[in-house]
Amino acid sequence: MWGMTSGALTGLGYPIVQHTLDNGLRVISSPDHLAPSVAVNIWYDVGSRDEEEGRTGFAHLFEHVMFQGSAHVASGQHIALLQASGAVVNATTWFDRTNYFETLPTGGLDLALWLEADRMATLLDALTQENLDTQREVVKEEKRQRYDNVPYGNVMELLNTLTFPPDHPYGHTTIGSMEDLDAATLEDVHGFFRRHYLPNNAVLSIAGDVEPEDAFERADLYFGSLASGVKPPKPDNGSLPSLSGLPRVETSGKVPADAVYFSWRLPATGGKDFDALDLGLSILGHGQTSRLHKQLVRGNEHAEGTSASAMGLIGGNSFGFSYARSRDGVPPEQLEHEMAELIDQLLTDGPTEEELRRAKAQFERHWLHELARVDSRADALGEYATLHGDPHLINSRIAEITAVGSEEVRDAVREWLHPDQRATLIYRQQAS
């Protein structure tokens, strides 16, 4: 699948063919006949960043409603019919997207497309107050299980709030608040569906055991007659400047160890500066040879775990994070100081060539893994088509990362991870 010259990777060669239906639905095909399976993945260009004031968590609640039936599909039957044809089925909601996907034996492709098209066309025909209320309870259980009843479960929410203004699209979490979930109405569901769930606001990726012409023909058969609409404008908050004023929050909870978190505003994903920061944060805090681990976990043993990473987002800014959890008796302020010193050092010296080579090699393995399965490949195609306008980018990601030089990493971390530009969260163990 790739060309090799003198041991260096020049580019991947996964076949990608695009076709846009008359109603604006973008269809992407990536044929792969190694297994008799096909992955279907729809990215809708709507996420928690599109939520309105007082309706945090709504995009995700809506995702649940999408499984409650449509004109020709009874509640719960979307997943049931697909599982009974051998499918793995799910959906996720994130800041920038909502994706729905199933991977199944090739003979079930028509069923998958029919089900996806039926709910894209007729979701509201089946919607009832009872279905909405039940899924609201399910989502509240999800929030309790994944956030409220888990140690450090509110960290993401605290960091969102520290890093972005409350009315910013990234100023709240995707799971939202209990109050806003309670406030959601049937009218909200109607409005959200009509506004965002349009063929011309979606990308359909079909990867696996089907040829492009065949995939396009079937997509047209099931989706071709759906009406397009006015593509909703994306929230436009521009690119915010880096944080200033060193925002800081201290909190406590029933957690087994004190912890320190840093966050930064970074540039949006899709450019070389983001890639450089991704590598820079990886050198700082990803894996056993990262600077944080070497110094704080392995070296002076002040931390039981450390990490740093960049979370790519499309709407003007991304997030950068770092954290460390204290070993017994080490005050979090000391860890904070030591983390800050290590970051300063990275800013001063830049990465070594060795560090950069390792970070790139780890990225390469991660990316090859990502594309090795038809389901994650279909998802990557949807992501790059939706957010960056070009699915072919999946084939050039490794080359792009390889092209980032150590000076570029140094310059990017100096510009974006300056000591004045971070927010700090101190999480203390509640005295019991």
Place this chain on the structure above:
Amino acid sequence: MREFRPRPSIAPAGVWAFPSPRRGRLSNGIELMIFDLPGQHVIAAHLVLDVPLNAERRDIEGVATMCARTLDEGTRRHNGEEFAELLETEGAGFGVDLSLAGLQIVLDVPASHLERALELFAEAVIEPSLTDRDVNRHVQLRLAEIEQAQANSAQTASMAFRAAVFDETTRAARMSGGEPDTVRQVTPDAVTAFHHDHFGPSGATLVLAGDFAEDPIAVAERCLGSWQNEDQRQVSIQEATPGRRHTLLVDRPGAVQADVRFGSFGIDRLDPRWAGISVASYAMGGAFLSRLNSVLREEKGYTYGVRMNFGPLRTGGSFAVQGSFRTDVLVDALAATRDLIKVDAVPFTSQEVNDAVAFFTGVSPLRYATADGVADQAATQVLAGLPDDYVDRSLALLRSVTPEAATEAYGSVVHPDDLTLVVVGDAERLADPLRASGFEDLEVRTVVG
């Protein structure tokens, strides 16, 4: 207007079989299983060591985990950080996996870097430094990891269930990584001794899967073929046996949800009822519209999801209904569960059986589409004593399951009135209602930590 098309039918599934390995043997006796998988550019290597966890001395349980976790902290040839740096420069990922039946050391690496990475991998396995400082740090990190687990409701529930469902004298009743009292006793000398006594080529299997750029057998021979350990001791696996029935509430004051495990001792994959149980557990608590999830999630909104899981061991196993429920519906959810898991009056239907068989058959090509998926399954088979064509055989057996066989297998394993219950939640709000709802023998425990 949209043109309505009737729901399409499903075309028959294509032919698929689990890949067949090339079998071989290195000159020192290590068994080789090679899976040639075109298009899989990240090679997966699993070295499976026949070291069951009952090889650990009782008072230092956790020693196998400390040994495995310290392997990549430096070797006699490459000290400390240098080793990890070399491995990461090859784009390799190194990991370990410990289960009751044995130990796996895992390498993932792009095909073009296989030889250099496997050389380093072999160094870590054969001649790790296991320094005092590294071992002591891993002991402390393991203790911190246990504290994190104890602070987590779901993990606390799983730990308490495990301790209850297996006989307390067997290794299966205790965490694979060791409990605090034994982890604290693990010394660097004990770790070095464990490595010396139990790591060796006898009984080992190397699984390699992917799209190889060079002959993997020759590479494996160069890297691992000369490994010898004349002092290697082999220990046979201890059978897990059932514990007595428990009804436990682990107190988590103020918790907004309660985590539930409701189950008992189970069966393993070699049991003739395994195919029937697989079908039954999917219908009861595996499918999205399983009997449990369709009521407790989709109809009542009590939970984000509820499952019934069967966890096979080499011999025996365990099973449980598991889920998290908000505190004020927990008692109702348990009452509904107790009714739903009874099948005497409502045996499994042919529709349920067909759906389960179609699901397991359909997901297999995807599950085993990657090098790590295949290698992981092959390694699991080695540890469970299963044949190379196990996946194909078990799918064939599934297709022969009748509704009667599924119901009978389920009924012979799941005795709804004799299950162990573990609830982790707010005792002040839950203890009395649970007792009143039929769990009169409820024992309330407080977790220290």
